[in-house]
Amino acid sequence: MKTYETVIGLEVHVELATKTKIFCGCTTLFGGEPNTHCCPVCTGMPGTLPVLNGKVVEFAIAAGLATGCEINQNCKFDRKNYFYPDLPKAYQVSQLYLPICHDGGIEIETSAGKKVVGIHEIHMEEDAGKLIHDPWEDCTLVDYNRCGVPLIEIVSDPDMRSAEEVIAYLEKLKLILQYLGVSDCKMQEGSLRADINLSVREMGAKEFGTRTEMKNMNSFKAIARAIEGERKRQIEVLEYGKVITQETRRWDDNKDTSFAMRSKEDAQDYRYFPEPDLVPIVISDEWLLEIENRQPELRDEKMLRYEKEYDIPAYDAGIITGSKHLADLFEETVALCGRPKEVSNWLMVETMRLLKEEEKEPEDITFSAEHLAGLIKLIGDNKINRTVAKEVFEKIFKDNIDPVKYVEEKGLSMVSDEGVLKATIEKIIAENPASVNDYRSGKEKALGFLVGQTMKEMKGKADPGAINKILKELLD
Amino acid sequence: MDITKLSALELGKKIKEKEISAAEAVSLQIDRIKEKDSEYNCYISVLEERALSEAKEVQKRIDGGELADAPLAGVPIAVKDNICTKGIKTTCGSKILYNFIPPYNATVVEKLKAQGAVIIGKTNMDEFAMGSTTETSYFGITKNPRNTEHVPGGSSGGSAAAVAADEAFYALGSDTGGSIRQPSAFCGVTGIKPTYGTVSRYGLVAYASSLDQIGPIGKNVADCAAALDIISGHDKKDSTSVPTESYGYLKVLGEDIKGMKIGIPKGYLGSGLSEEIKRSILAAAKELEKQGASIEEFDLEAVEYAIPAYYVIASAEASSNLSRYDGIKYGFRTEDFEGLQEVYKKTRSEGFGNEVKRRMMIGAFVLSSGYYDAYYNKALRVKALIKEGFDRAFDKYDIILGPTAPATAPRIGESLSDPLQMYLGDIYTVSVNLTGLPAISLPCGTDKMGLPIGLQLIGKHFGERDILKAAYLFEQTRKEVVL
Numbered sequence: 001m002k003t004y005e006t007v008i009g010l011e012v013h014v015e016l017a018t019k020t021k022i023f024c025g026c027t028t029l030f031g032g033e034p035n036t037h038c039c040p041v042c043t044g045m046p047g048t049l050p051v052l053n054g055k056v057v058e059f060a061i062a063a064g065l066a067t068g069c070e071i072n073q074n075c076k077f078d079r080k081n082y083f084y085p086d087l088p089k090a091y092q093v094s095q096l097y098l099p100i101c102h103d104g105g106i107e108i109e110t111s112a113g114k115k116v117v118g119i120h121e122i123h124m125e126e127d128a129g130k131l132i133h134d135p136w137e138d139c140t141l142v143d144y145n146r147c148g149v150p151l152i153e154i155v156s157d158p159d160m161r162s163a164e165e166v167i168a169y170l171e172k173l174k175l176i177l178q179y180l181g182v183s184d185c186k187m188q189e190g191s192l193r194a195d196i197n198l199s200v201r202e203m204g205a206k207e208f209g210t211r212t213e214m215k216n217m218n219s220f221k222a223i224a225r226a227i228e229g230e231r232k233r234q235i236e237v238l239e240y241g242k243v244i245t246q247e248t249r250r251w252d253d254n255k256d257t258s259f260a261m262r263s264k265e266d267a268q269d270y271r272y273f274p275e276p277d278l279v280p281i282v283i284s285d286e287w288l289l290e291i292e293n294r295q296p297e298l299r300d301e302k303m304l305r306y307e308k309e310y311d312i313p314a315y316d317a318g319i320i321t322g323s324k325h326l327a328d329l330f331e332e333t334v335a336l337c338g339r340p341k342e343v344s345n346w347l348m349v350e351t352m353r354l355l356k357e358e359e360k361e362p363e364d365i366t367f368s369a370e371h372l373a374g375l376i377k378l379i380g381d382n383k384i385n386r387t388v389a390k391e392v393f394e395k396i397f398k399d400n401i402d403p404v405k406y407v408e409e410k411g412l413s414m415v416s417d418e419g420v421l422k423a424t425i426e427k428i429i430a431e432n433p434a435s436v437n438d439y440r441s442g443k444e445k446a447l448g449f450l451v452g453q454t455m456k457e458m459k460g461k462a463d464p465g466a467i468n469k470i471l472k473e474l475l476d
Numbered sequence: 477m478d479i480t481k482l483s484a485l486e487l488g489k490k491i492k493e494k495e496i497s498a499a500e501a502v503s504l505q506i507d508r509i510k511e512k513d514s515e516y517n518c519y520i521s522v523l524e525e526r527a528l529s530e531a532k533e534v535q536k537r538i539d540g541g542e543l544a545d546a547p548l549a550g551v552p553i554a555v556k557d558n559i560c561t562k563g564i565k566t567t568c569g570s571k572i573l574y575n576f577i578p579p580y581n582a583t584v585v586e587k588l589k590a591q592g593a594v595i596i597g598k599t600n601m602d603e604f605a606m607g608s609t610t611e612t613s614y615f616g617i618t619k620n621p622r623n624t625e626h627v628p629g630g631s632s633g634g635s636a637a638a639v640a641a642d643e644a645f646y647a648l649g650s651d652t653g654g655s656i657r658q659p660s661a662f663c664g665v666t667g668i669k670p671t672y673g674t675v676s677r678y679g680l681v682a683y684a685s686s687l688d689q690i691g692p693i694g695k696n697v698a699d700c701a702a703a704l705d706i707i708s709g710h711d712k713k714d715s716t717s718v719p720t721e722s723y724g725y726l727k728v729l730g731e732d733i734k735g736m737k738i739g740i741p742k743g744y745l746g747s748g749l750s751e752e753i754k755r756s757i758l759a760a761a762k763e764l765e766k767q768g769a770s771i772e773e774f775d776l777e778a779v780e781y782a783i784p785a786y787y788v789i790a791s792a793e794a795s796s797n798l799s800r801y802d803g804i805k806y807g808f809r810t811e812d813f814e815g816l817q818e819v820y821k822k823t824r825s826e827g828f829g830n831e832v833k834r835r836m837m838i839g840a841f842v843l844s845s846g847y848y849d850a851y852y853n854k855a856l857r858v859k860a861l862i863k864e865g866f867d868r869a870f871d872k873y874d875i876i877l878g879p880t881a882p883a884t885a886p887r888i889g890e891s892l893s894d895p896l897q898m899y900l901g902d903i904y905t906v907s908v909n910l911t912g913l914p915a916i917s918l919p920c921g922t923d924k925m926g927l928p929i930g931l932q933l934i935g936k937h938f939g940e941r942d943i944l945k946a947a948y949l950f951e952q953t954r955k956e957v958v959l
Contacts, residue, residue, distance in 0.1 A: 044800050046560065046568075049678050051712065271840060273792060273796070276684075
């Protein structure tokens with residue numbers, strides 16, 4: 001068998017996190033009873049007209065700037081015409097001739113090293129509604145709630161060569177967009193959708209092979225599987241001496257395979273033309289600069305800053321900044337209680353352990369920075385020891401309890417009265433002559449046993465450091 | 477006294493002076509419609525009860541002193557049936573929207589209501605405003621009240637005929653390629669197409685979005701100016717409407733036009749124009765010259781390409797705008813079908829008339845891949861050239877004067893058999909839409925059959941005041957001819 005190279009380009013649709021839709025004042029909230037988040041404008045009733053939401057332009061520009069794109073300061077919308085019941089105007093307002101951003105790229109890192117994936121363009125458009133099949137009535141219903149939710153479509157160059165690169169690109173893109181606050185990028189809610197354009201060619205060939213477009217993957221894992229499946233399918237077709245049909249295919253994750261939806265022959269002619277109901281968008285230098293100045297710190301910069309400013313290992317900085325939510329939590333906590341390394345440790349060790357146990361993602365963390373900071377203060381002030389702290393943290397993680405109140409209510413504070421501690425230690429020494437002898441004869445381990453016994457006697461509410469110190473004083 | 481013969485402003489004054497109530501005006505207007513409309517068919521819907529109760533509400537506002545500055549408060553108005561009226565059927569003269577009741581008002585309707593206007597009915601029109609005769613309506617043809625064997629023009633034929641027949645004091649029409657001006661000319665009334673962007677299009681069911689503009693049709697220039705004062709102005713619901721401070725059209729009427737420069741394009745007087753119309757137009761120009769304007773003939777560039785460019789652009793936009801009528805959400809849906817494709821095909825085949833289908837097919841063709849550059853893009857370039865031609869002309873002139881149409885109203889049935897010939901009838905009107913300029917058509921005589929001839933005055937962008945001033949002065953000299 002010949003060796004093949006896989007060539008992949010992505011079209012990523014991202015729903016923007018604006019409060020209202022792209023051309024009307026309806027809410028963009030996900031969910032809601034069918035057809036309650038719509039109005040005559042987004043349902044394309046006769047005579048209605050679109051009015052552009054300026055925030056959409058700002059978000060698109062922010063995404064373009066963060067991905068190194070050029071911004072088209074004079075751009076416009078076009079109509080993409082096709083019939084489908086989820087598209088009430090029978091055209092989608094999109095951008096073909098002059099997209100708002102073009103010619104950018106983002107750097108990704110994989111086991112093969114670093115590389116830049118080019119971004120061909122980013123354009124703005126409106127989302128369509130949703131068809132829902134009712135199996136009881138055997139009919140199809142339309143929900144127009146999603147109609148007119150703003151989208152940007154980010155079109156990459158065909159620069160990726162493996163599923164690993166694709167996932168790295170998507171992870172990176174998702175983080176950029178989340179850091180910018182332009183989208184929550186929730187694949188399960190459809191706010192990030194990726195179509196894969198894939199072809200294979202013999203290693204060393206100059207021309208691209210015939211590509212297919214794959215739709216309907218709803219997780220990064222499904223994307224990786226779909227790429228692997230399609231790569232194998234295309235190679236098999238070629239090995240049999242047949243040719244690849246240019247077509248759109250639908251991925252079925254349950255069956256782990258894809259099906260042809262439509263071929264190029266019955267591909268639609270969308271009859272694009274400039275949208276006459278909207279005036280051209282003119283982005284002034286001032287507006288552009290204003291958006292540029294408002295750009296938040298992105299992941300790469302943040303990682304470097306954590307290493308420098310907080311002296312956190314690169315690996316840890318990578319994990320924490322790997323989720324916008326985690327990074328925000330980290331910074332808010334540090335702002336409240338200082339001790340960045342301590343904060344980082346709680347997030348890296350205990351938080352990650354509990355997330356893994358509950359099969360959750362960092363985005364699902366519900367506890368507040370105030371309560372983590374409160375816990376760290378309690379430790380710092382020697383109010384509780386680490387064992388108690390771990391127990392309290394579990395409660396914070398699960399129920400976001402206030403650690404100060406909790407410790408007080410449960411009486412978990414350490415006994416700080418040195419007289420009480422000393423009396424207890426003296427009692428333990430008296431009760432364990434064998435261990436005392438062991439220690440005195442050089443068996444350091446015996447000290448640990450005595451500390452443990454003391455701690456047990458104190459019901460865990462003692463500072464192990466203090467026990468250690470007093471024990472040594474009494475024994476040496 | 478037959479109050480239906482009054483102008484809108486005259487009636488407004490009588491209502492204000494309590495000589496007549498708004499409700500009485502509505503009743504008398506309804507009586508007139510009942511008497512005449514079976515003959516002319518100007519209306520698709522007459523809103524008798526609704527108009528009466530609205531008139532009573534308006535009367536309360538007038539009596540409470542609320543509408544002291546509204547010259548047309550209480551005056552009934554007819555509205556073209558492609559302008560959305562909340563809770564009132566808005567059909568666009570089409571089977572496909574025969575039962576469509578919008579849940580919202582067009583911005584112009586809101587503005588009219590705020591000024592105390594009472595909508596008396598919705599007028600007949602060529603289906604989706606595509607046509608020059610008001611013969612393509614699903615709701616039957618409208619006849620020209622001046623001579624019922626002739627068409628009233630179109631597409632706002634119902635509105636123009638209603639005003640001409642005293643079935644309306646004034647009316648709203650829409651103009652995409654001449655649809656206000658040409659029926660106004662054919663029916664012997666006055667109509668103005670404002671500068672693109674002067675009047676909000678929100679709620680006007682689109683034919684060709686980049687060309688459509690709503691405007692008034694009235695018995696005289698002053699009524700049109702007063703109505704335009706009400707409906708013009710920026711609307712945040714229409715991005716293509718233009719922010720302008722004060723329009724003030726009515727108040728400039730009566731100002732002189734001394735020193736105003738008027739140009740007549742030589743091509744507008746050439747072949748294809750009837751001799752009678754040419755004589756009327758030149759006589760009108762003479763009249764304006766007497767009023768102190770200077771008149772000069774000149775060559776207007778590129779206008780000979782206006783008709784093909786117009787039909788390419790308008791049809792392209794129409795093919796997209798009318799795709800939403802698919803039988804899924806509202807309006808007509810075919811009865812027997814199997815599957816989605818058949819709902820679409822049968823609904824649209826049965827719901828649209830021939831002229832609309834013809835234009836949608838032309839439009840889909842000129843936008844299709846491989847033909848876009850040859851047709852649509854080329855038409856846009858022609859449009860730009862025509863605009864340059866007008867820009868140059870307006871460097872020299874304040875107004876461009878010419879006929880509204882090359883002939884008077886044709887006989888019913890004459891036009892539809894030869895659509896290409898019908899399209900050529902738009903020769904003097906379409907370039908005004910392609911350039912977005914304002915233009916007024918007003919009566920300037922009749923031909924030997926007694927059919928009205930329309931004079932067209934084209935102004936600079938937002939130069940409505942100039943053309944209204946000139947039209948008003950001309951009208952004063954011609955009072956005896958008008959009716």
